[in-house]
Amino acid sequence: MSRNKDRVPRIQSILVTLNNHVREMKIMNTKQKLNQSASTVMRQCMALQPHEQLLIVSNIETTEIAQALFSAGESIAPDTRWIVYPTGNINGEEPPSWVAEALKCADVVVAPTQKSISHTRARREACEKYKTRIATLPGITTDSFIRGLSADYDAIAKISERVYQALASHKIANITSSSGTRLTIELGNKPIQSIGQINTPGAFSNLPDGESELAPTNANGTLVVDCCGQLITEPTRITINDGNITDIEKTASGQRFETLIRSSEKQDGNANARFIAEFAIGTNPNAKLSGNLLEDEKVLGTCHIAFGDNTSYPGGINESVLHIDTIVKSPTIYLDDLLIMEEGRLLI
Template identity: 40%
Template sequence: MTDQSPLRLAAQTAISQCMNLSADESCLIVTDDKRQPIGEALYDVACEITPDASIIRYPPSEQHGEEPAEPVATAMAAADVFLAPTTKSLSHTRARGSANDAGARGATLPGITEDVFVTGLDADYESIAEHSAAMLAQVKDATEIRVTSPQGTDITFEPGSREWFSDTGMVHEPGQFSNLPAGEVFVSPENVNGRYVVDGTMMPYGLLDDGQELVFEVEDGYVTSISDDDVRAQVENGAASVGQDAYNLAELGIGTNVGVSELVGSVLLDEKAAGTVHIAIGDDAGIGGDTDAPLHLDGILTEPTVYVDGEAIDLPQP
């Protein structure tokens, strides 16, 4: 009997709907020891579509944004399609960017768990694409984006010449890239000033406790103060190798996945939740910026108000 387990059904959505893999294309699955069941589920589905499917498994990286070994990067660039369910993110790596530049289309699934994989891929990605397009139209020409929240956030982003991106989960053209699960629009701003307060999800905690808040001060595009010792330690660890670049304010993202009705503690899924904003520290080289750093730390705000050139906009809602 054909396996119709939730894991397999999610893999079918990823391979067929999201990636649109065809029989004459090569497909590479990049995974690690801790994400092997998801990697193998994707590989099994890919093998049913194309004879040119392969899987690479390696030990988990220590940090999000850490470059994979050269053979992994080379294989990614040589594939028509790649998917990377890994413990630590490959999204913001030169390897991922170079693979897309070479014409590969790909999806990263950083920190994915089997529960998040099954939940996040049980979605109408055509609807997510529509909500993402509508949000992108509101922000793409903005000179200034201001975000406030009841928790005390008041921060202003200047995108400058940087391009906004839409992460829809529909990856059908050469060079395209998405996270899976998907659903956000985002930019790596040229300059940022203000304060933001994370009250949703952030590593190393996952979903924050009620009343727990992580406060960040930002000046001229760099984080100058972090209220939490454990988060600060992660950034300091990155700064040991790249200095101030570890404190770069890397990203403003707006969630557009209306299928995510509540936060679950996974940054990968929670940052896509409609009605939320996420702000990241560290690497932005893979999303239109110019900073290489061995970390990319997203923090999620659950009650943001977003102003585009002074006018409040409506955010998608679950």
């Protein structure tokens, strides 16, 4: 009997050791995948060269990913630098002036930040005037970073090209969904492709990538948002007239969304945050709906409609501190009379 009692502590000790070993293996595996994805960013997406100056821009919350990116970059370009600044309040808020200046001085910038600087004057000026090429990774998580950047970007480019050509050759998009979306969008402006190739002076995209998008000229109807990061977590109806939000359903999610819109209007001094900014179709087969908006908007089988700033897109003239994407799951999409997506299945 006493012998059996003696065995129990030993067995428990062995189990603890095994559990610790498994945990360590998982951590090592995650770190290895993180480093592989960081290498993909530098070598494949940014095409970083040894003579270039690389700048990593991050917040405290994204330190782990920033560290992996810094190490991957420094192994290629010795002049690699890393700055950390306090997290902003909303997506689209201008970074501090010293960060804006730093963006202009680098050849290449990779910015894993909590809040997006994609649609800011600082980012646009660095790209357009100083020809910095920039990748932003707003709200990035370790899982999304690993998953989204392990995709076959050659395959993403082919899918994106087909969607791009369809958008470029049609005038009207009609979008419906099982959750209640009935929305007509006037396409108007030239589309672009975001395929993870940020390798020319002044180029910009966010990562992980995979979408074809444009700045619409108008929209009317009902948009039922299935998700929008942690902001909208239940289907929420938004009414759009002449391109502007005129009503938001009074769900808990809807009230959070309304609060964000009103806060942005206050900062803008106008109602530009209510204007439709972007229509896009996700083209990344590896991305999955995870609650991380950066990844969610890239999921193949979804589309997204953004509100607020669209001056980063060809023909976009709506300026706002806000750019917020809203996701429609498994939509059916007609471009004029061409059915390109049926309940989330791409047909082109």
